[in-house]
Amino acid sequence: MNQSPHVLAAEFPPGVESFEFGSLIPGLAGTMWETAFTKVTLLVWLSVAILIVLFVSAYRKPQLVPTKGQWMAESVYGLVRDGIAKDIIGPQGARFAPYLTTMFVFILLNNFWGIFPFAQISPNSHIAFPIVLALFTYVLYIAVGVKKKGVGTYIKDSIWVSGAPLWVQPILVPIELFQVILLRPATLAIRLFANMFAGHMILLVFTLGGVALWESANIGLKVVAFGSWGMAIVMTLFELFILILQAYVFTLLTATYLQSSVSSEH
Incomplete structure (x- = not known):
């Protein structure tokens, strides 16, 4: 028999099990498809739907004097295009602005579920979602670099440290190769996952800890x-800052990696 988190909080501290959810589809409990469509999956699909509705409705009938929705969409796009894409990548950055904007808004929406009432879990607190997002970035900057420079030149520019003495290259080349092939996507995924995981755990500790204390017979x-x-409220406000950051x-690191692919310098 499943017990509510509030009941369990009085006996057990929150742990990894707090991130596990059963299927929302009746009849799948106990089967291999139990995790096929969970609360987390639903939140991801809601983020996708909100993202599509936001931009399609904003640009379906653009007006000279923008509506609130059009103004919001244009502001977000302009922020990413001018503040990230062009600023980091340079003049070529504008062509990557749609991808970077979509990535930014999608991650922001998924992060926001972590403090949204009744949702209170970010899909990015599950490592699988940040990994997929990081792989999208990985494939994109590799493809862009290969298309612009060719396979050989791109590999050379990525792993060969220009200006370093020749005798140091055997040491630097494996390090650079490890960084480009594994470290970049890994750090992208782990950074996002770790922050969302830790944020959710902290909110659970203060919220469910308060429940456990309230259920005590001790008045103090x-x-x-x-x-x-009260600390849960404070940490929720702090988490709002973290999820935006x-x-x-x-998005900023994605633009940085794209810049390294289109740049002629290493």
């Missing part, structure tokens, strides 16, 4: 419960 602990819930950092 009941008073302390309000302090725990992580979406920005992911």
Whole structure:
């Protein structure tokens, strides 16, 4: 019999099991498809739907004097295009602005679920989603570099450190190769995952900790419960800042990697 998190909080601290959800489709519990469509999956699809509706409705009938929706969409796109794409990549950055904007908004929406009432879990707190996003970036900057420079030149520019003495290259080349092939996508995924995972865990600790204290027979602990819930509110506001920052950092690093692919310098 499944017990609610509030009941379990009085006996067990939150752990990895707090990130596990059963299927939302009746009849799949206990089968191999139990995790095929969970709460986390639903939140991802909601993010996709919101993203599509936001931009399609904003640009379906653009007006000279923009509506609120058009103004919002244009502001986000302009921020990413001018503040990230062109600023980091250069004049060629404008052609990557649609991808970077989509990436930024999609990550932001998924992160936002972590503090949204009744959702209260970011899909990016599951490592699989940041890995897929990082792989998209990985494939894109590799493809862009190969298309612009050719396979041989791109590999050479990526792993050969110009200006370094020849005798140092045997040491530097494996390091650069490891960085381009594995470290870049890994750090992208792990940074986003770790921040969202930690944020959700902290909110659980203060929220469910307050519940556990409130259920105590000790009057003093009941008073302390309000302090725990107050910290949950403070950390929620802090998490709002973190989730915006992580979406920005992911997009910024993606632009940086794209810049290294289109640039003639290493």
